[in-house]
Structures are given as structure tokens and as C-alpha cells.
Amino acid sequence: MSAPPPIVWRFAGCEVHEYPDRDANGYLETRWPDGAMCPATRDHTMSNVDYAAHLGYRSVRDALREHELAHTFVSEKLGFPYSPTLRAVADGFGPGSAPYEAQLWEEAVVLEFQRFMQTGDIGPALSPWAWKADAWAAEFRRRFCGSPPALSLAA
Numbered sequence: 024m025s026a027p028p029p030i031v032w033r034f035a036g037c038e039v040h041e042y043p044d045r046d047a048n049g050y051l052e053t054r055w056p057d058g059a060m061c062p063a064t065r066d067h068t069m070s071n072v073d074y075a076a077h078l079g080y081r082s083v084r085d086a087l088r089e090h091e092l093a094h095t096f097v098s099e100k101l102g103f104p105y106s107p108t109l110r111a112v113a114d115g116f117g118p119g120s121a122p123y124e125a126q127l128w129e130e131a132v133v134l135e136f137q138r139f140m141q142t143g144d145i146g147p148a149l150s151p152w153a154w155k156a157d158a159w160a161a162e163f164r165r166r167f168c169g170s171p172p173a174l175s176l177a178a
């Protein structure tokens with residue numbers, strides 16, 4: 024039996040391929056035109072049930088899928104062509120990768136954006152963009168929390 028095709032979420036500089044049924048918590052890949060790929064792995068922060076609940080999610084699965092999409096979404100909003108952190112993972116943290124502290128900063132902004140979408144709370148890393156957070160959340164929900172793009176075309 025062949026695996027079903029992924030749901031493809033397109034961004035300006037990359038795509039996120041979502042495989043909802045490949046793993047109990049879902050599985051996503053961020054892919055670049057040059058072939059680089061970052062998998063959303065099980066040992067990611069989002070695999071922690073208590074942490075997902077802290078962010079306001081009812082399941083690790085929902086927290087993980089929105090986390091991977093939010094990395095690229097938030098990075099674009101901050102002016103990057105894609106997520107420097109996911110690209111660093113895809114490149115094996117090789118030369119030219121975002122430095123560790125920049126990865127931690129991006130992680131904090133992304134996690135606080137997720138928590139804002141679920142709870143309305145603004146954390147310290149997100150606070151410089153607090154005035155944009157409602158608009159970002161509305162766009163994120165419109166683009167990624169409704170029907171998958173392939174299905175909406177077929178409907």
C-alpha cells in the first residue's frame with residue numbers, strides 16, 4: 024500500500040509537506056528548491072505533552088503541525104526568506120548556518136506566537152511585534168487552519 028501524498032503548504036522560499044498519518048503525532052518536512060529538507064522529528068520540543076498543554080494545545084499533534092508551519096510563517100514576517108533555524112537543521116548546522124543563539128531566539132518567538140494564538144498572551148520574545156500579533160494570527164489561521172490547499176481546489 025502506497026503512502027498518501029503530502030498536503031503541501033507553499034511559502035515564498037520553501038514548502039512544508041505535511042504527512043498527517045505517517046506518525047502518531049503527524050510528520051512534516053520543510054523543503055527548499057535546492058533539495059535541502061528539515062524533518063519535524065519526534066524529539067522536538069513539541070513531543071512533550073505538558074509543553075503542548077502549556078502552549079494551549081489539546082494535542083502534541085496540533086502543536087507540532089502549527090509549530091513547523093509557524094517557523095516559516097513567523098520568519099517571513101520578520102523579514103527572512105525562510106526559517107534560518109529549520110534551514111540550519113537541513114544543512115546539518117554546517118558553515119553559514121544561523122548561530123545557536125539566533126536559533127534559540129527564533130524558537131522563542133515561534134513558541135510565543137503559538138501560545139499567543141492559543142491563549143492571547145504575549146511573551147517577552149514576541150512583545151516587539153505585539154501590535155502585529157492579532158493580524159499575524161488571523162492570517163495564520165486563514166492560511167493553515169482551514170481546508171488543505173489541494174482539497175479546497177477540488178471542492
Ligand SMILES: [Zn+2]
Pocket residue numbers: 090094130133
Ligand atoms: Zn522549533
